[in-house]
Amino acid sequence: MVERKTPASRAFDVCNYIFLVFLSFICLYPMWHVLVGSFSDPVQLTKHYGPLIRPLGFSLEGYKVVLHNPNVAIGYGNTLFYVIVGTLSRMFATLIGAYVLSRKGFMFRKVMTFIMVFTMYFGGGMIPTFIVVKAVGLYDSRGAIIIPTLIATWNMIIMKTALQNVPDSLEESARLDGANDLVVLFRIILPVTKATVAVICLYYAVAEWNSWFNAMIYLRDNSKKPLQIFLREILLQNSQNSGNQTVQADADVSAIFLEELIKYCTIIVATVPILCVYPFVQKYFVTGVMMGSIKE
Template sequence: MQKSRSDRLFYVFVYLLTILAVVVTLYPFLYVVSISFSSVDAIDKQKVVLWPVGFTLSGYQMVLQYKELWVSFYNTVWYTVVGTMLNIVATCLAAFPLSRQQFFLRRKLNFFIAFTMYFSGGLIPVYMMITSLGLYNTRWVMVLPVLVITFNVMICRSAFEGIPNEIFESASIDGANELTMLYRLAVPIIKPTLAVLTLYYAVFHWNNFFSALLYLGKQDMQPLQMFLRRVLIMASPEVMQKMGGTMTSGALAVSTLQVRYVSIVVSILPIVMIYPFIQRYFVKGITLGAVKG
């Protein structure tokens, strides 16, 4: 079918807008990666525009030999893996009963869960509750207070509601209880949605620094994002001197910029590598259960 002139102009506009959006979002990331692989001399003379100039791994050698990076990296992996696993289990246990028509508290619990999306007790009461429970300066403070995120429960509940009720009725006739129907029937059917929720929770835990800023005073328990915060925002002289060794002040100033960008790449690389394995579930997982009728 031949397109009219106005249609062709519209498609050209859409393509140009898409290319512009890709350039605007992709260029800063490429620039950060290029700086991390460029030589100190090229960075000092501002020769780096798009590709690395004077390719070198000295920045990564400087950062990766710093012990605190690996301690915080291990903490972040622990918080992400343990937190995401518990999040998925708790989300399924919360969403499945809310999706069942015969559950007598369904409407009331849905209201209270939705209520928490808009109103909370505030930061100070939450802080007092966490300290009174003995969670302060423990690993569990990064996991238990965010065990369930309301929006993700709503997504999971909608996915469960999209499953035909006849499947559960047939399983009930065969003698299956609610837990069996949840883990043997419902969970396998909504795997795309759970894959997306896994990505949501994992990214949340990987990037979560605010909880650590409030509740983790021990530096050996702080996640990678707190280390990145000290390098990027605070530009901790202690960190830079330990990494820079006996460098001159001028070289150390240039190297500080490179260390910052290397730290950014190191912090985002693991979560970026996971995304391609979940990407094929993304659209299907979001739309599963969203359309009724």
Template sequence: MSLTVGKKSPGEKIFDAANIIFLTVFSITAVYPFLNVLSISFSTSQAANAYGLKLWPQEISFEGYRAVFANKLIWTGYYNTIFRTVLGTLLNVLFSVMCAYPLSKKYLPHRNLFTAFIVFTMFFGGGLIPNYLLIKELGLLDSRWALILPGLIAAFTMIIVRNYFMSLPEELEESARIDGANEIRILFSIVLPISVPIIATISLWYAVAHWNAWFDSLLYISDPHKAVLGNVLRKIVIEGSSQFQQFDQGFNQNGQPAVTPDIIKSATIMVATIPIILVYPFVQKYFVKGVMVGSLKG
């Protein structure tokens, strides 16, 4: 008698091989543009202008990054983006938790009705012009608060947190009430310490959203000193050569410009992308647990 337990059938082997090939090709198509931009950002002007694929720099040069970091617009954009990301993420997480916690309690009157109102906003919105008029009437135009307050609570994220809180054992809160703790004390002393996975997950969601956001800044901010890094990046990459006049490009030994527009664009993209990429490894371990538990119980 032959044992076949654990062995894969020919169909399963073919499926696995096709899966590996597809995912490999998909990974290459996703990683290559990033490597190409990274390579150009570290290249000399001659190497950057050379024809062909660029997976690694032929001649390493840091002139592109020197020119980028010498531009005051980059540092201003960094400050505004970091300010928005840090403060916005803290407020987003705080208010999402404060909204999700009471909605997770069965004894909250009209809980399902409140939840339905919030879910309604996921499918229907006022539109661009009403939102702009609202921001204008609130006196938030050209204010950094216009980038934070309108999206203070993301409905989908709040629902995920609510479902996570509903999965926690009720006995923990009941024992705390017996000891005299109120709801605020229970939330911050008991619930949040055991909710690290979901808190880390939504923190990264909010942080990435704030870091990458630029359209609301384009709409509501007219002062260039309050523009976020995404807007600065957009001006450099899309609006073109007029922005390069603000860079100290320098010249090499042959009297040619040390950096080209492509090098400056690539270095700017890397400067805007690398910081948020570095955050992922520290919170990735919380993703599966936080999202799965928060999405199963409704």
């Protein structure tokens, strides 16, 4: 485009760039603050009130404490379990549901679609769901994290749209070769829609990694709790207690200094996997957002 650059236009460009750099800085700074803080000297960190540009002194003390905290290891293991098993089973169920809804000749397709889509607009709510989960015996079991939220209807609708877009001719030619429904689904349809499958898997995985509420209300046994629950205990519950009470005189002084450092180290340990992965997978999420916005 040939464009005469007026001074006003140039001025706007400069301001725009400055603003966007500033915005990026605001988005990045909190994590930078925590990262730099996590390598700092505990005493200096606790006494420091302002922004952090680089570590204040250097110490790995916080990481030592965090990595020796058995709860962090348990939480990590459980989260990995919930993410892997949860994503696989959710994807499988979502795929089955989407397959059922995408068969045009299936007589109950409309009824099934209604039954499923209705739940997107109306549900029993937190308490009746809790009672049902308890009644079916899932309370305080690993299943309580995965099974009640097995299918996200929205994801299933996206998957259904993808399945419907597979050309019929592909399926028919396979059938002429004598393939049955299952072979058609897994050998013919699935490979064509693998981009959508990948997107939905990522959605499920990240959501599971970050989720904590269901674990909080359904799990009592520490050995089953995911990382986010322990994170909450370290980050939020301790601080609420110490914030309201005056520090006891006989409390271990070094422990008080470590508190802030431990928080920062825990955040880094729990968030680094996601932050390392997201720049590479974000484009798939973006396609996911677009898929969701396209009407059938």
